[in-house]
Amino acid sequence: MAKAKILAVDDSPTMRRIIINTLKRAGYDDIVEACDGKDALAKLRVDDEVNLVITDWNMPEMDGLTFVSTLREMEQYKDLPVLMVTTRSVKEDIVQALKAGVTNYIVKPFTPDTLKEKIEQVLTD
């Protein structure tokens, strides 16, 4: 069975490389990158076969929360699994993300095992 196609969204090029490297180690080779929410929406318009989005929160142009809320208003993406990977660890923020429609949530710095586990969870749920 083909592994999922993943859209990785983060304004930090270093963090995108780390996430992509971690995904490749976990066997996910089909990866698209975006530098913020606006770029991510543009990438989804061109490629709608993405199975999972991994997104940061604090990004310029369009932050992760606004991006997720926008996705959930779009019929074709209302059920697209979204994993938020962010430094924000305050409970109120996590609840806000949950209400915006995030499927699961990891606080940076993350371990590769945690990222792999959460990806598998959101893809099988």
Add this chain to the structure above:
Amino acid sequence: MSTSEPMANKVEVEISGLADFVNSVVEKFKTLQKPLSESREKVPKATRHIDKISEQTEAAAQRMLDKIEQMTMREERVKSRAAEARKALEAGNSEDATAIMSEIASMSDQSCSDLYDLLDALQFQDITSQQMDYAATMLEDIEEKLHEIIEVMHGDVSSGDSAPVKSDRQRVFDPHADFVEKKTEQDEIDSLFADRK
């Protein structure tokens, strides 16, 4: 009419003018209170934050150096064992050679794992970048407040040279970003999301 009346009127006018001037100076000083107070709070906060950045980059660098030292020591052992494997093969002792090669393969796996740990440790760059943006924002705010104070003290300061210059880059950051401390652990996050289902 006595000659002292016009003099008294003149003095009254002067004193009234002086009183108005003193009142305006007092008002100006009152307007300085808020920006001064805010600057006074923000300077130590920015300093503490910069210290925190320094500590966390130091901690991340130490972690990476520990890994590098472990890998370097392991490489020495790999070289030594590889030489022993070669001797064993040359002496026709394939059993020993095989055992040594297994050990080398295991050490190689460990080094690979250490390299991935190094890669993961580089996450500190994203976190400290946010911390620095937070500190920079505080310093920009302080600069603005100081400019307000200068404007009040000197009257109209319309010169573009003295106006604070903000960075063009849009600063986006989590003010609580931290490489070490997490306010909510993964278990609790998982519970929040599990309760949602």
